[in-house]
Amino acid sequence: xxxxxxxxxTPELLxxxxxxxxxxxxxxxxxxxxxxxEAVARLxxxxxxxxxxxxxxxxxxxxxxxxxxxxxxxxxxxxxPGETAGALIDAMSPDEQADLLRDITGEERTRxxxxxxxxxxxxxxxLLSYAPETAGGIMTTEFxxxxxxxxxxxxxxxxxxxxxxxxxxxxxYVLDETSGRLVHVVSLRDLTMADPRVGVLELGDRRAPLTxxxxxxxxxxxxxISKYDLLAVPVIDEAGRVLGIVxxxxxxxxxxxxxxxxxxxxxxxxxxxxxxxxxxxxxxVQKRGVWLVLLFLGGMLTxxxxxxxxxxxxxxxxxxxxxxxxxxxxGNTGSQATSLIIRAMALREIGAGDWWRVGLREMPAALTLGxxxxxxxxxxxxxxxxxxxxxxxxxxxxxAFTIGTALVGVVTFGSFVGSMLPFLLRRLGFDxxxxxxxxxxxxxxxxxxAIYFSVAAILLRGTLL
Amino acid sequence: xxxxxxxxxTPELLxxxxxxxxxxxxxxxxxxxxxxxEAVARLxxxxxxxxxxxxxxxxxxxxxxxxxxxxxxxxxxxxxPGETAGALIDAMSPDEQADLLRDITGEERTRxxxxxxxxxxxxxxxLLSYAPETAGGIMTTEFxxxxxxxxxxxxxxxxxxxxxxxxxxxxxYVLDETSGRLVHVVSLRDLTMADPRVGVLELGDRRAPLTxxxxxxxxxxxxxISKYDLLAVPVIDEAGRVLGIVxxxxxxxxxxxxxxxxxxxxxxxxxxxxxxxxxxxxxxVQKRGVWLVLLFLGGMLTxxxxxxxxxxxxxxxxxxxxxxxxxxxxGNTGSQATSLIIRAMALREIGAGDWWRVGLREMPAALTLGxxxxxxxxxxxxxxxxxxxxxxxxxxxxxAFTIGTALVGVVTFGSFVGSMLPFLLRRLGFDxxxxxxxxxxxxxxxxxxAIYFSVAAILLRGTLL
Numbered sequence: 001x002x003x004x005x006x007x008x009x010t011p012e013l014l015x016x017x018x019x020x021x022x023x024x025x026x027x028x029x030x031x032x033x034x035x036x037x038e039a040v041a042r043l044x045x046x047x048x049x050x051x052x053x054x055x056x057x058x059x060x061x062x063x064x065x066x067x068x069x070x071x072x073x074x075x076x077x078x079x080x081p082g083e084t085a086g087a088l089i090d091a092m093s094p095d096e097q098a099d100l101l102r103d104i105t106g107e108e109r110t111r112x113x114x115x116x117x118x119x120x121x122x123x124x125x126x127l128l129s130y131a132p133e134t135a136g137g138i139m140t141t142e143f144x145x146x147x148x149x150x151x152x153x154x155x156x157x158x159x160x161x162x163x164x165x166x167x168x169x170x171x172x173y174v175l176d177e178t179s180g181r182l183v184h185v186v187s188l189r190d191l192t193m194a195d196p197r198v199g200v201l202e203l204g205d206r207r208a209p210l211t212x213x214x215x216x217x218x219x220x221x222x223x224x225i226s227k228y229d230l231l232a233v234p235v236i237d238e239a240g241r242v243l244g245i246v247x248x249x250x251x252x253x254x255x256x257x258x259x260x261x262x263x264x265x266x267x268x269x270x271x272x273x274x275x276x277x278x279x280x281x282x283x284x285v286q287k288r289g290v291w292l293v294l295l296f297l298g299g300m301l302t303x304x305x306x307x308x309x310x311x312x313x314x315x316x317x318x319x320x321x322x323x324x325x326x327x328x329x330x331g332n333t334g335s336q337a338t339s340l341i342i343r344a345m346a347l348r349e350i351g352a353g354d355w356w357r358v359g360l361r362e363m364p365a366a367l368t369l370g371x372x373x374x375x376x377x378x379x380x381x382x383x384x385x386x387x388x389x390x391x392x393x394x395x396x397x398x399x400a401f402t403i404g405t406a407l408v409g410v411v412t413f414g415s416f417v418g419s420m421l422p423f424l425l426r427r428l429g430f431d432x433x434x435x436x437x438x439x440x441x442x443x444x445x446x447x448x449x450a451i452y453f454s455v456a457a458i459l460l461r462g463t464l465l
Numbered sequence: 466x467x468x469x470x471x472x473x474x475t476p477e478l479l480x481x482x483x484x485x486x487x488x489x490x491x492x493x494x495x496x497x498x499x500x501x502x503e504a505v506a507r508l509x510x511x512x513x514x515x516x517x518x519x520x521x522x523x524x525x526x527x528x529x530x531x532x533x534x535x536x537x538x539x540x541x542x543x544x545x546p547g548e549t550a551g552a553l554i555d556a557m558s559p560d561e562q563a564d565l566l567r568d569i570t571g572e573e574r575t576r577x578x579x580x581x582x583x584x585x586x587x588x589x590x591x592l593l594s595y596a597p598e599t600a601g602g603i604m605t606t607e608f609x610x611x612x613x614x615x616x617x618x619x620x621x622x623x624x625x626x627x628x629x630x631x632x633x634x635x636x637x638y639v640l641d642e643t644s645g646r647l648v649h650v651v652s653l654r655d656l657t658m659a660d661p662r663v664g665v666l667e668l669g670d671r672r673a674p675l676t677x678x679x680x681x682x683x684x685x686x687x688x689x690i691s692k693y694d695l696l697a698v699p700v701i702d703e704a705g706r707v708l709g710i711v712x713x714x715x716x717x718x719x720x721x722x723x724x725x726x727x728x729x730x731x732x733x734x735x736x737x738x739x740x741x742x743x744x745x746x747x748x749x750v751q752k753r754g755v756w757l758v759l760l761f762l763g764g765m766l767t768x769x770x771x772x773x774x775x776x777x778x779x780x781x782x783x784x785x786x787x788x789x790x791x792x793x794x795x796g797n798t799g800s801q802a803t804s805l806i807i808r809a810m811a812l813r814e815i816g817a818g819d820w821w822r823v824g825l826r827e828m829p830a831a832l833t834l835g836x837x838x839x840x841x842x843x844x845x846x847x848x849x850x851x852x853x854x855x856x857x858x859x860x861x862x863x864x865a866f867t868i869g870t871a872l873v874g875v876v877t878f879g880s881f882v883g884s885m886l887p888f889l890l891r892r893l894g895f896d897x898x899x900x901x902x903x904x905x906x907x908x909x910x911x912x913x914x915a916i917y918f919s920v921a922a923i924l925l926r927g928t929l930l
Contacts, residue, residue, distance in 0.1 A: 030672065034692045160658045169654050170635055170696075188653055189634050193625045207495065226721060227499045229714040231635075231696070248713055249694040252720075256691060259724050260808050266731060267804020267902060268797060276809035277822070284826070285833050288801050292876075295797050296838050300845055302789035307855060313782050320778055320785045324767035324792055324910050331793075332733060332760050332903040336753050339732020343725050344741035357742070361749070368750050373761050380765055390772060411757075437732065437902030438797040445789050 024054055033059060037066035041278070045072060049079035052088075061091045064100075067253045071274050074103040077112070086115025093167055094120075095140040095250065098127035126243070135221045136214025138254060139235045139244030140167045147177040148184065152203060153196025159188070168247050171232045173209075174200050181240035185209040187231075211236045214243060219258060222251045223348065261433070262346065266339065268295065268436035295438055301446045309453040318392060319456055322377075322403050327448035329373050330410035331441030334418030337362060338435045341422045345432050355423040359416070366415030370408035378404040395463050402459045406452040413451060414444040489519055498524060502531035506743070510537060514544035517553075526556045529565075532718045536739050539568040542577070551580025558632055559585075560605040560715065563592035591708070600686045601679030603719060604700045604709030605632045612642040613649065617668060618661025624653070633712050636697045639665050646705035650674040652696075676701045679708060684723060687716045688813060726898070727811065731804065733760065733901035760903055766911045774918040783857060784921055787842075787868050792913035794838055795875035796906030799883030802827060803900045806887045810897050820888040824881070831880030835873035843869040860928050867924045871917040878916060879909040 028036055036055070040048045040063060052060050064073050077085045077100070089097055089112065101109060101124060113121060123141050130136025144166050146155050155172060163169040172191065174184035183201070190204040211234050212221055225233055225248055232247045261271040268291040272279050279287070306313070306323075313320050341358060344350045350358060381400040384390045392399050418440045422432035493501055501520070505513045505528060517525050529538050542550045542565070554562055554577065566574060566589060578586060588606050595601025609631050611620050620637060628634040637656065639649035648666070655669040676699050677686055690698055690713055697712045726736040733756040737744050744752070771778070771788075778785050806823060809815045815823060846865040849855045857864050883905045887897035 032672070032693060034694075156657060163654060163658050169657065188657065189628060192621060192634065192653065192657070193628050207497070226714075226717040228497060229499075231713075248696075248717070249691075252691045252713070252717065255717075255720060255724075256812070259720075260812070262728065263731065263804050263808045266728065267800045269801045269804060272805070275812070275814040276805055277814060277819075277826070281826075281829060284830050288798075288830070289834055289837060292794070292797055292801070292834055292838060293841065296790070296794055296841055299790045299793050302793070303786045303845070306786040306789065310782060310786070313778075313785055317775060317779050317782075317785075320782075320788075321768050321771040321775070323785075323788060324771065324914065325761070325764045327789055328764050328767070328796075328903075328907060328910055329757070329761055331906065332757055333753075335732050335901075335903050336734045336757070339728050340734060340737070340741055343728045346728075347721070347725070347740070349740040349742060354742075361742070361746075364746060365749050365753070369754055369757055372754060373757060376758070376761055380768070436800075437906075438793070438800050441796065441902075441906060442793060445793055449789065 024051070028055055028059060033062035034066050034068065037063045037068035040076075041068045041072060045075040046079055048072060049076045052076055053080050053084060057088075057091070061088055064088060065092055065096045067256075070099065071278075073100055074108075078104075078108060082111065082115055085112065090116050090120050093140050093142055094123045094127055094244075095138055095167075097124055098137070099132070101128060102132060130214050133218045134214060135212045135216040135218065135233075135235045135246055136243070138218055138221070138250050139214070139246045140250075141244045142167045143171075143173060143232070143234070143242065143245040144169050145173040145175050145242060146200060148174050148199075148201050149177055150174075150200050151196060152186075152191050152194040152198050152200060155186070155200050156191055156196065159191075167245070168232050171230075171234075171245070172200070173234055173242050173245075175242070179239070179241075182209060182211065182234055182236055182242050185234070209234065212246070213237075218254050219346070220348075221246050222255050222258075225251045262342070265431070265433045266342065266436050268292075268438040291436070291438070295442050298442045299445065302449055305446055305449045309449070309457075312453055312456060316399075316456075316460065318399060319402075319453070322406075323449065323452065325377070326403070326406055326410050326452050327445045328441075329407060330414030330444040330448040331437075332414070333366065333369060333411045334414035334421075334440040334444045335437040337366075337415045337418030338421060338437065338440050341419050342433050342435060345422060345426070352423065352426055355420060358419050358423070362415050362419045363412070366412040367408070369415070370411030373411055374404040374407040377407045395460075398460060398463055402456050405459065406455045409451045409455060410444070410448040413447060414440075417443055417447070489516075493520060493524060498527035499531050499533065502528045502533040505541075506533045506537060510540040511544055513537060514541045517541055518545050518549060522553075522556070526553055529553060530557055530561045532721075535564065536743075538565055539573075543569075543573060547576065547580055550577065554580070555582050555585050558605050558607055559588050559592055559709070560603055560632075562589055563602070564597070566593060567597055595679050598683045599679060600677045600681040600683065600698075600700045600711055601708070603683055603686070603715050604679070604711045605715075606709045607632045608636075608638060608697070608699070608707065608710040609634055610638040610640050610707060611665060613639050613664075613666050614642055615639075615665050616661060617651075617656050617659040617663050617665060620651075620665050621656055621661065624656075632710070633697050636695075636699075636710070637665070638699055638707050638710075640707070644704070644706075647674060647676065647699055647701055647707050650699070674699065677711070678702075683719050684811070685813075686711050687720050687723075690716045727807070730896070730898045731807065731901050733757075733903040756901070756903070760907050763907045764910065767914055770911055770914045774914070774922075777918055777921060781864075781921075781925065783864060784867075784918070787871075788914065788917065790842070791868070791871055791875055791917050792910045793906075794872060795879030795909040795913040796902075797879070798831065798834060798876045799879035799905040799909045800902040802831075802880045802883030803886060803902065803905050806884050807898050807900060810887060810891070817888065817891055820885060823884050823888070827880050827884045828877070831877040832873070834880070835876030838876055839869040839872040842872045860925075863925060863928060867921050870924065871920045874916045874920060875909070875913040878912060879905075882908055882912070 186204045232245045264271040270287040378400045421435040651669045697710045729736040735752040843865045850861045886900040
């Protein structure tokens with residue numbers, strides 16, 4: 001695989017930096033922008049700035065546009081002389097410019113903005129007005145649009161002329177000549193295969209084009225592009241005019257970032273924005289500590305709940321032995337349910353109003369799973385007892401029955417909590433993906449102990465308790 | 466959003482099926498293949514077969530090619546008369562044909578294969594020889610290739626002629642005229658912007674094309690396409706000839722499927738292949754039960770380990786009160802570490818050989834996190850004691866110190882297990898993503914109890930124990 005080669009190039013870049021600049025330029029000429037960006041990302045900010053400044057201009061722009069540079073580029077650009085930095089930013093595509101300027105605040109931002117051309121500043125003002133997780137926030141304003149009166153041939157000539165500066169030329173947006181409204185989309189494929197004299201309106205799919213609004217969620221844009229196999233989707237305003245486009249590349253980058261965030265969240269870590277190996281020790285502890293401390297505070301309730309049942313534990317120590325097994329069974333079932341629901345929500349298979357439908361599906365499944373584990377729990381005690389591995393005393397049947405019943409209750413409850421939590425979080429305005437496995441487990445731990453000892457109190461009253 | 470409309474179309478499709486077939490045809494003419502597929506996926510197999518058979522031929526083929534149909538298409542095609550079914554399959558793209566035939570076995574497969582054209586059968590034989598999670602398994606053999614002696618103009622004419630039947634025409638593969646080896650790739654964009662008299666070798670990027678082999682992992686193909694913003698990547702054999710291409714659409718579909726699998730796995734569920742709401746009750750219980758039962762069997766060890774410390778628990782019931790808090794803190798830290806490592810492995814940020822580097826990063830972070838929680842645990846006991854909410858007796862300092870020390874140990878150990886488990890699983894030939902949060906929690910539960918009571922045995926000997 002070609003990727004393997006790139007890892008070795010970091011020291012090489014650094015070495016070349018101290019040598020002949022022409023040699024550096026020659027080496028990187030053979031490298032792809034993504035590989036240079038990857039190598040640069042491993043350098044310190046000051047070394048990275050030196051390398052970027054030494055690169056051929058076009059390559060430097062491409063490197064800064066790569067997702068690998070996203071983390072450091074504001075820092076890198078602030079170390080490059082203002083004029084050069086301004087020219088580099090000016091040459092970047094509008095969506096990347098907006099992304100960059102979101103990371104820069106205060107004086108630095110004003111300083112950089114002043115270096116940009118008036119056209120760039122105006123485009124940026126529009127893009128920066130949208131939230132970064134929306135279509136408006138990830139779109140680019142560099143697309144090809146032609147009037148609906150043009151022919152295929154004239155459109156192709158136009159593309160040949162202006163195509164170089166556009167993010168994509170594979171989708172061409174056909175606008176109503178007077179109102180500027182989007183009326184049609186043709187693909188470069190259709191154009192290439194058409195008679196040059198045919199009007200662009202005659203080509204391609206006759207259905208109204210698929211569009212999104214600037215406020216459409218980034219994930220919904222990704223779903224649309226993926227579902228209909230699009231190369232780009234236009235973002236239109238209320239009057240139907242094209243504000244920009246989101247391309248499949250942007251969507252893939254967004255998907256990868258989103259996926260990382262979701263996995264981290266489900267593991268109860270605040271999403272790391274940089275590769276695992278590049279995150280500083282302090283940052284790593286912060287990102288993990290917040291959730292661990294919150295979960296610990298929640299988990300303290302288990303000690304309080306257990307304290308309430310101290311007499312029962314003193315009287316029947318054997319009950320304490322099964323606490324970890326019982327509460328973790330609840331936590332496991334809960335984590336399962338949560339992961340299923342979070343994913344189904346992310347894929348829009350289920351919506352906010354489906355909670356009762358999910359509840360109706362979960363209940364029988366949970367009861368069945370609880371019964372299976374309950375029977376296993378009963379068998380565990382009886383087998384150990386009759387095999388002589390452990391003496392559960394004269395009331396072993398009652399103990400086994402208590403454990404079994406508690407398991408059914410805890411597993412059913414865990415599944416209920418795990419499946420409903422994402423809905424509750426969404427209702428409260430949080431990301432459903434924040435319902436992490438440890439969060440669910442902690443919730444179920446507390447209630448699981450209460451369920452367990454309540455079942456015990458009822459079943460063992462008068463015998464063991 | 467346009468997707469919202471599609472949900473309403475299922476009853477409509479069913480209704481139209483019983484009415485005038487022309488009416489059905491007219492309705493679906495306005496629908497996109499992905500929407501029809503989504504609606505069809507909600508029908509029973511026999512109703513779906515009727516709808517597909519009633520669709521215009523080209524649309525029926527497209528519907529069968531949609532990812533939404535993947536689950537049911539084998540079933541649907543088996544209910545359509547052999548000749549029609551054969552023609553539909555024949556018209557599908559080779560990658561989808563291969564995917565379909567993988568789901569069909571035995572007699573049915575032989576029956577269907579016999580209906581296909583000899584050309585299709587030959588192409589299928591090649592594709593089916595590759596594993597489904599490799600580049601060979603998801604590639605299509607329909608791409609545009611031209612000899613290296615052609616000009617841009619001649620290539621464009623060729624595309625206009627043959628383009629209709631190709632999966633993509635945006636990347637054109639330039640082959641050495643004598644050996645058939647891939648020497649260059651040009652984009653339709655480059656061709657459109659070029660002088661028609663220029664040779665294709667003069668256009669576009671002069672670097673050797675990015676390629677993969679048929680055995681390249683599907684996820685690595687996705688990473689390559691996403692990293693270098695490609696629209697397709699060629700799959701080449703040892704002699705450098707192009708066997709097929711993988712397009713960005715295929716990669717997005719694969720990413721969505723992979724992502725779902727990973728989320729489900731991390732939640733300790735076997736990946737559901739169908740939407741949450743469509744999975745049958747039996748299947749749902751199976752998919753979840755397997756892991757729950759295995760985890761329960763593992764969790765049983767907690768009862769045995771606790772049994773070994775029964776005397777300690779009897780003597781100091783207060784120790785039992787903190788068991789859930791301590792072991793869940795270990796489980797939480799472990800789940801965090803696992804989610805970070807799994808994701809970093811999936812992104813190839815870290816490889817199999819990086820386990821010691823990860824260990825070196827995890828240890829200080831884990832010790833810090835453990836110390837934070839340890840101090841909180843000590844405070845919890847002392848505050849409760851001095852506030853008079855709970856009487857920890859004369860040895861409250863010692864108890865607090867025991868809990869604190871155990872927390873440091875369990876959290877550090879949890880982080881160690883959580884970060885190393887994905888490496889171990891990979892070494893053993895399993896998917897690292899199988900290191901689910903509940904799996905880690907169960908592992909840490911068992912050892913956490915042992916750590917806790919060992920610390921207690923050492924610190925409390927002679928006083929409380």
